[in-house]
Amino acid sequence: MKSKISIVAFLALLSFKALTAQNAPQYEKASIDELINAMTPEEKAKLLVGPGMPGYAGLVPLEGEPDVRVLGEAGGNDQIPRLGIPETVFADGPAGLRIEPKRQNDPNTYYATAFPVGTALASTWNTDLIESVGEAMGEEVKEYGVDVLLAPALNIHRNPLNGRNFEYYSEDPLVAGKIASAYIKGIQSHDVGTSIKHFAANNQETNRLAVNAHISERAMREIYLRGFEIAIKESKPWTVMTAYNKLNGTYASASNDLLTTILRDEWGYEGLVMTDWFGGYPGFESILEEGSVSDVVAQINAGNDLLMPGTEAQREALAKAIEEGTVNEEAVNASLRRILEYIRKSPTTDNYKFSNKPDLEAHAEVTRKVAAEGMILLKNEDNVLPFTDKSGSIAVFGDHSYSFIAGGTGSGDVNEAYSISLLQGLDNAGYTVDEELQNLYEPFVAQAVENENKRREEIGLLADNKRLPEMLPEDKLVEAKAKSADVAVITLGRNSGEQFDRKIDDDFYLGQDEVKLINTVTKAFHAEGKKVIVILNIGGVIETASWKDKVDAILLAWQPGQEGGNSVADVFSGEVNPSGKLTMTFPIDYNHHASAANWLGEPVQKPTDVYYKEGIYIGYRYFNTFDVKSSYEFGYGSSYTTFEYSDLKLSTSNFEDEVEVSVKVTNTGEVAGKEIVQLYVSAPANLVDKPTQELKAFGKTKTLKPGKSETLKFTLSPKDLASFVDDQSAWIAEKGTYTLKIGASSLDIKLKDEFEVSSNITAEKVNNTFDLDTEMPVLKN
Ligand code: BGC
Numbered sequence: 043m044k045s046k047i048s049i050v051a052f053l054a055l056l057s058f059k060a061l062t063a064q065n066a067p068q069y070e071k072a073s074i075d076e077l078i079n080a081m082t083p084e085e086k087a088k089l090l091v092g093p094g095m096p097g098y099a100g101l102v103p104l105e106g107e108p109d110v111r112v113l114g115e116a117g118g119n120d121q122i123p124r125l126g127i128p129e130t131v132f133a134d135g136p137a138g139l140r141i142e143p144k145r146q147n148d149p150n151t152y153y154a155t156a157f158p159v160g161t162a163l164a165s166t167w168n169t170d171l172i173e174s175v176g177e178a179m180g181e182e183v184k185e186y187g188v189d190v191l192l193a194p195a196l197n198i199h200r201n202p203l204n205g206r207n208f209e210y211y212s213e214d215p216l217v218a219g220k221i222a223s224a225y226i227k228g229i230q231s232h233d234v235g236t237s238i239k240h241f242a243a244n245n246q247e248t249n250r251l252a253v254n255a256h257i258s259e260r261a262m263r264e265i266y267l268r269g270f271e272i273a274i275k276e277s278k279p280w281t282v283m284t285a286y287n288k289l290n291g292t293y294a295s296a297s298n299d300l301l302t303t304i305l306r307d308e309w310g311y312e313g314l315v316m317t318d319w320f321g322g323y324p325g326f327e328s329i330l331e332e333g334s335v336s337d338v339v340a341q342i343n344a345g346n347d348l349l350m351p352g353t354e355a356q357r358e359a360l361a362k363a364i365e366e367g368t369v370n371e372e373a374v375n376a377s378l379r380r381i382l383e384y385i386r387k388s389p390t391t392d393n394y395k396f397s398n399k400p401d402l403e404a405h406a407e408v409t410r411k412v413a414a415e416g417m418i419l420l421k422n423e424d425n426v427l428p429f430t431d432k433s434g435s436i437a438v439f440g441d442h443s444y445s446f447i448a449g450g451t452g453s454g455d456v457n458e459a460y461s462i463s464l465l466q467g468l469d470n471a472g473y474t475v476d477e478e479l480q481n482l483y484e485p486f487v488a489q490a491v492e493n494e495n496k497r498r499e500e501i502g503l504l505a506d507n508k509r510l511p512e513m514l515p516e517d518k519l520v521e522a523k524a525k526s527a528d529v530a531v532i533t534l535g536r537n538s539g540e541q542f543d544r545k546i547d548d549d550f551y552l553g554q555d556e557v558k559l560i561n562t563v564t565k566a567f568h569a570e571g572k573k574v575i576v577i578l579n580i581g582g583v584i585e586t587a588s589w590k591d592k593v594d595a596i597l598l599a600w601q602p603g604q605e606g607g608n609s610v611a612d613v614f615s616g617e618v619n620p621s622g623k624l625t626m627t628f629p630i631d632y633n634h635h636a637s638a639a640n641w642l643g644e645p646v647q648k649p650t651d652v653y654y655k656e657g658i659y660i661g662y663r664y665f666n667t668f669d670v671k672s673s674y675e676f677g678y679g680s681s682y683t684t685f686e687y688s689d690l691k692l693s694t695s696n697f698e699d700e701v702e703v704s705v706k707v708t709n710t711g712e713v714a715g716k717e718i719v720q721l722y723v724s725a726p727a728n729l730v731d732k733p734t735q736e737l738k739a740f741g742k743t744k745t746l747k748p749g750k751s752e753t754l755k756f757t758l759s760p761k762d763l764a765s766f767v768d769d770q771s772a773w774i775a776e777k778g779t780y781t782l783k784i785g786a787s788s789l790d791i792k793l794k795d796e797f798e799v800s801s802n803i804t805a806e807k808v809n810n811t812f813d814l815d816t817e818m819p820v821l822k823n
Contacts, residue, residue, distance in 0.1 A: 069126035074382045077125055078375055085122050086374060087361035089381055090342065092352030093120040093129070095319075102146055112187050113152075114142030116319070116453070117351040119381060127382070130189040130390045132237065132316075132350075134453040136160045136209045137603065139182045139191065143457045152398060154182050155405040155604060156448045156458035159581055160195060162416035162600035164211035165622040165679075167718040168742045169224035175412050176228015178405040183234045185400040189388040190235035190281055192453070194222045196269050197285075199582075199626045200245040200660055201637040202550060205507075205538040208581025208601060209454040212625035213661030213676065215265055216737050219272025226277035234389060235280030238273055240318055241305075242266050242294060244285035247543045248642050249649050252324040254288040257654040258820050259812040260730075262289070263766040263773075264658050267304065274311055280384060281314045284346055286321050291815035295321040296337055299811035301345035308808055314384045316348040317341065335359045339369045347377035402459065406605055413602035413609035415716075418622040419680040420586070420596040426529070426573040427595050428616025428682060434528035435474045437520075438465065439563055441510040442535030442579045444480075444487040449601045450581050451507060451539030458604040464533060464577065467607025471615050476527050479515070486513045506542040509535060512555040517562055524566035529573050532563055532593075536580040537601075543642065544582060550632050551585045564592045577610060587630040587673040598622075616682060621716040621742070623679030623787065627661045627672045634672070636664040636821060657820040662788045663733035667823050677720050677737075677787035683711030683748070687719075687792035690784055697763070697780070697799045703739075703756045705784050705793065709746035717743045719754050720785045726778030729767050729802075731823040735783060738762045760805035771810045775803040 067076040081089070095117055096103045097110030112131050121129040134140040139154040157163070157179065163172055183191045195209040196218045204210075211218040226236045243255050243266040257266065273279070282305065285294040294300055295317045305311045322336025323329045338360045341349060349356055363369040385391055419427065429436075438444075448461040468475055490510040498505035523530070534556055538544050552560075564574050573594040578584070581601050590596060597620070602609045612618040629635055636656035643652030659667065662676035686708045693702035707717050719742070722735040739756040746752060763780065764773035777799050784793040 066125055069128070074379055077127070077382060078378050080125060081122070081378070083361045083364040084357075085124070086364050086378060087357045088120050088122060089127070090348060090374070090377055091338070091357045091360055092117050092348065092350045094353065095351045098351070112141050113145045114140060114457070115188065116192055118189070119348060119385065120352070128385065128390050130385055130388045131187065132190045132192055133183070133188045134192045135456070136193040136195045136454050137449045138179055138456040138458075139186060139188065140453060140456050141186060141188070143459070150398070151459070152186060153402065153459035154186070154456050155179075155402055155409055156456035156461065157409045158413040158416055158603040159208040159449050159454065159601045160211050161208050161581065161625065162413060162602055163225070164217055164221045164625045165416040165418055165600065166412060167217065167623060167625070167740055168415060169220055171412055171415060172221055172224040173228040175408055176225040177231055178408045180229035180232035180234055182400040182405065183229065184232045184389055184394065185397050187396040187398070188234065189390055190237055191229055192237045192239065192283065194225045194236065195239050195454070196222045196273065197240055197244050198265055198269065198660060201635055201641050202583035202626070202629070202632065203544040203546065203641065204245055204582070205247040205543045206452070206454065206540060207583075208450040208538065213627065214625065214737050215268035216272065217625050217740070218269035222269065222273035223276040226273060226279045230277070230280065233387070235384070237281040237283045237316065238270060238279045239283035240285035241270055241282050242285055242300060243289060244287055246642055246652065247541050250541070251286045251320070251326070252288065253643060253649055254291060254651045255654060256290055256651065256814060256816055256818050257812065258657055258768070258814065258818075260766045260768050261654055261657045261820070262812050265660055271309055274305070274309055279313060280387075281316055282311070284315060284317050284321055286318050290812055293322050293337070293341075295346045296340035296344045298344040303809050303811055306345060314348060314380045315346050316350045317346055319351050321350070339363050342377055343370045343373050345373065345377070347380045409603040410605035410609050410612070413605060414612045414618040416600060416602070416622045417609065417613050417620050418598040418624060419620040420598050420674055421590055421593070422680055423594045424573070425682075426575060427597065427614065429529060429575070429614055430616055431528060432472050432474070435476045435526065436468065437476045437479055437523040437527035437530045438468070438483075439479065439515070439530060439559060440533035440535070441483070441487045441490060441512055443531065443533040443577070444483045445491055445510065445535070446533070446606050447535050447537050447579050447601050448604050448606050450537060453540060455539070461604045462607035464607045464610055467609070467611035468614070470608055471611035471617075473611070476523055479523065482515065483513060504541060507537045507539060509537065509549070509553070512553070512559050514555060514558055514562070517566070520562050520566045524570040524572055527572070529575060530563050530567045531575050531577060532559060533577045533579050534584070536582065536584060538581055546632055550583070552589065557589065560589050560592055579606075583626060583628055585632065585673070586628055590673065616713070619682045619713055619715040620679070621681060621718065623677050623718045624674055625676070627665055627676045628674040629665070630671060630673050634665070634670050636660070636668075653818050655818060655820055657822070659733065659821050659823070663736065666735060666788060667733045675787055675789045677785060678790070679718070679787070681711075681715050681717070683709055683713045683715040685717045685786070686710045687784055687786070689753070690793040690795055692782065692795055692797055695797045697797050699760060701758050701797055703758065703782065704753050706751050706753045707743050707746070708751040709748050712748055714745050714747045716745055717786070719743070720787065721756050722783040722785055722788065722791070723758070723763060724781040724783065725763060725765065726776045726780070727823070728778070729774060729776055730765055732765055733823065735788070737788070760803045763799070764803070764805040772807045773805040775799055775805055777801045
């Protein structure tokens with residue numbers, strides 16, 4: 043009897059379902075409003091909260107769990123079968139598509155191209171080139187069946203120790219914004235999406251899920267938001283990913299000021315906003331705790347449309363809030379609309395037949411080229427580089443010469459098919475490396491790498507990075523090599539990634555073993571009148587001042603992607619003339635950064651609160667204004683040739699609504715090369731204090747043959763000249779005299795001119811946002 047009733051009930055349920063499915067509007071034909079109106083609270087919550095992480099980092103779905111389209115994806119929106127709404131796929135990340143190369147029961151491989159890390163890309167200062175990198179990445183995204191690439195990442199390098207700086211671009215928001223914008227345009231040209239992240243001020247990994255960043259509105263607007271503003275307005279990314287941290291007491295993912303007032307009302311952004319993974323949860327423990335939720339109501343009310351990757355508890359909480367009317371109905375509908383608008387334009391909706399065969403060969407060429415262009419020649423005494431003599435041998439020292447680092451770890455990693463080591467690169471270019479050293483190093487490094495991999499595997503997802511201990515060859519051996527080899531190369535390497543910030547000792551500063559290696563090699567080689575070249579295979583800034591005088595040349599190669607060894611060899615041999623420049627300051631001493639005093643926050647053990655007391659004085663804005671010497675200044679980078687700057691022309695000396703600037707650059711050296719030209723402005727500072735100068739535009743010449751010139755042009759608008767004046771809630775270009783400086787770096791100013799602004803210009807009136815939730819002194823000039 044019992045079972046009879048339940049069969050009847052079951053049949054009734056089936057026919058009810060069939061009926062509702064029949065009557066329900068269907069995604070393909072219905073309007074977005076019809077779909078939203080037809081949704082139950084549970085369905086709404088299902089669309090607003092992602093389905094979890096099937097397939098994440100290669101986790102194969104368990105039995106009974108749905109298949110994933112792309113193994114290694116980071117997530118996506120969930121499907122609503124009753125209405126025919128499809129799921130779409132998001133995957134990381136900034137240096138290329140992060141998916142799993144292998145799939146279950148499938149002999150094929152799905153490698154993606156590992157491009158140079160973000161900092162290396164930005165060091166090119168070449169927006170056209172970055173757009174072409176974006177185009178290559180976008181093709182991989184589309185051909186592997188992904189709808190949105192979770193990149194670019196463009197948080198400001200507030201401090202050199204941030205463990206994720208390698209994913210980011212610069213200490214300067216203009217550089218960050220312009221590079222991000224080119225990258226987005228390239229990717230989206232394939233009609234796939236990007237997710238600009240992490241919005242905003244996600245500047246440390248320590249307690250990243252919950253740290254409360256106390257930041258003045260001016261520092262937010264001029265430094266931490268400005269890059270996003272430039273990129274979002276210029277390139278319209280399909281999606282924005284909110285940061286984990288709190289801003290003045292409110293989670294970024296629940297900040298109405300950030301997501302509605304600024305992003306949507308002021309900047310006119312129309313796309314989709316998603317959280318970072320588990321954004322709004324205060325810590326790992328709480329994610330794992332059954333039933334625990336972020337403040338889903340606050341997140342949706344603030345304009346954070348999609349909660350990623352999504353938990354069942356969040357869905358239940360949101361469905362309940364929708365049913366009971368405790369979440370703003372308009373906000374819910376607006377978010378649903380934005381999600382549906384996004385799905386509508388995705389390749390998934392187009393039924394795009396992805397090939398799983400992107401043009402990896404062509405992209406290898408792209409990454410080789412951009413990596414070489416992002417390399418920075420920091421030092422080149424007696425023109426030791428390019429090193430063109432291939433007749434003798436090169437003595438190659440340093441573990442990382444034998445284990446070259448293509449990119450960082452965490453979601454910024456890529457599963458590439460191969461990675462060209464420095465040795466392979468030199469070999470491909472026709473150089474001979476010293477065999478005895480190679481035979482000693484290779485087993486040592488293989489063991490060190492194995493130990494490190496084992497340590498990381500044992501810890502699992504939460505593993506930090508440790509550098510390899512340097513092998514220290516005997517003095518006698520080094521002396522013998524100084525006799526037999528033509529030149530020495532030492533590679534110093536660093537790696538970092540999510541969840542951990544870098545350390546001061548033995549990370550920012552060199553370790554004792556590294557110092558010893560440099561000392562031994564330089565002593566022996568210099569005694570023989572031979573040179574020592576250092577290659578920096580790093581993702582972020584290290585200390586250089588204490589040892590740079592000991593060596594003859596320093597090539598900052600960054601983490602240059604899978605063709606790294608070839609890219610280094612291209613610069614080493616002179617095939618490519620280096621033209622990268624620093625997008626951040628290399629300080630003499632870590633503590634010289636104004637942010638060092640306020641880094642990570644309090645209490646020290648697990649900082650809950652970080653105070654950005656340095657205000658807008660980040661990087662060169664601080665060093666130049668407060669006259670602090672650096673080891674290598676912002677904008678610095680040398681070349682195998684020389685350039686002359688001339689013919690600076692301004693369209694007006696009385697600025698009304700714009701000024702056009704032109705400047706001629708001539709290659710005065712012996713070899714072809716490109717030059718990055720930087721335009722700085724020193725503005726009158728009566729209403730508010732200002733840095734002595736700020737970067738307002740930049741450009742890069744094409745390859746100029748010796749004797750050839752190019753004229754670069756720039757246009758400055760009132761907003762470019764303006765500072766944010768807090769007590770007027772406005773961007774104001776003050777009246778007075780402006781000095782326009784054309785520099786080869788932030789300190790190497792080649793030409794100057796002046797123009798006047800006759801009365802204060804309000805470039806933009808905005809809302810009053812980001813009230814500080816605590817008293818905090820902010821550094822002023
Ligand atoms: C990172 C994001 C990434 C996401 C998905 C988070 O831990 O902060 O940058 O896109 O994971 O993998």
